[in-house]
Amino acid sequence: MSIQVDPVRWLRELLRSVGFHHRAAGHRPSPLGLDVLARNDGTAAAIIHPPRLTPPQLGGAPLSEQFDAHLQRILRRLQSVAENGVHVHHLFFIGNGPLTIPRWFREACAEFGFHIHSVDPAMPPENLDPFL
Numbered sequence: 001m002s003i004q005v006d007p008v009r010w011l012r013e014l015l016r017s018v019g020f021h022h023r024a025a026g027h028r029p030s031p032l033g034l035d036v037l038a039r040n041d042g043t044a045a046a047i048i049h050p051p052r053l054t055p056p057q058l059g060g061a062p063l064s065e066q067f068d069a070h071l072q073r074i075l076r077r078l079q080s081v082a083e084n085g086v087h088v089h090h091l092f093f094i095g096n097g098p099l100t101i102p103r104w105f106r107e108a109c110a111e112f113g114f115h116i117h118s119v120d121p122a123m124p125p126e127n128l129d130p131f132l
Contacts, residue, residue, distance in 0.1 A: 007094045007121040011047050012037065014128050020045050032073055036081050036088060044081070045090040046114075048074055050097065063099060071105045082112065090131060093118050 012035060020037035033049030051070040054060025061069075078088055091109065093101065095118030109116055117131045125131070 004121050005124055007119060007124055008035070008047055008049050010124045011092050011119060014125065015045050015047070018128055018132065032070075032077055034074055034077055036078075036086065038086055042085060042087055044086045044088045045092065046078065046081075046088050047092045048094075050094050051099075064102075067099050068102060068104075071102070075105065075108055078112070078114070088112075088114055090114070091116050092131075094121050096120050096122065 015037050019039045021040075022038055023036065033051065035047040035049075036044050037047075038044040051067060053063055053066045053070070056062055060066060078091075081088060091114050093116065101116065106116060115131075119125060
């Protein structure tokens with residue numbers, strides 16, 4: 001029987017080890033599941049927690065609709081952080097789930113200069129060299 005480590009905490013600690021020491025200015029912990037960690041030079045990286053969605057068979061909208069709505073809220077929050085002068089360069093998602101990041105979100109991220117990364121929770125990276 002295998003047990004996974006908490007991938008969000010793992011990423012947060014790896015980011016801190018390479019200089020992303022503090023929460024970005026204007027960013028407060030949010031129920032969206034978004035951590036924005038900044039360096040002293042004003043650059044930042046964001047960890048997007050796995051979304052909390054309602055199973056469609058229990059009355060929730062289709063997963064793709066719920067995920068789109070979640071990503072729209074994440075994007076608005078990231079825009080707000082950018083308006084405070086923090087330059088997010090990297091977005092880390094926890095990968096290997098049933099959802100695909102939609103094209104509209106990838107295109108919006110490209111416009112803002114965000115690089116999207118997916119981290120496999122079953123094989124957390126030893127360091128962030130391949131990403132940064």
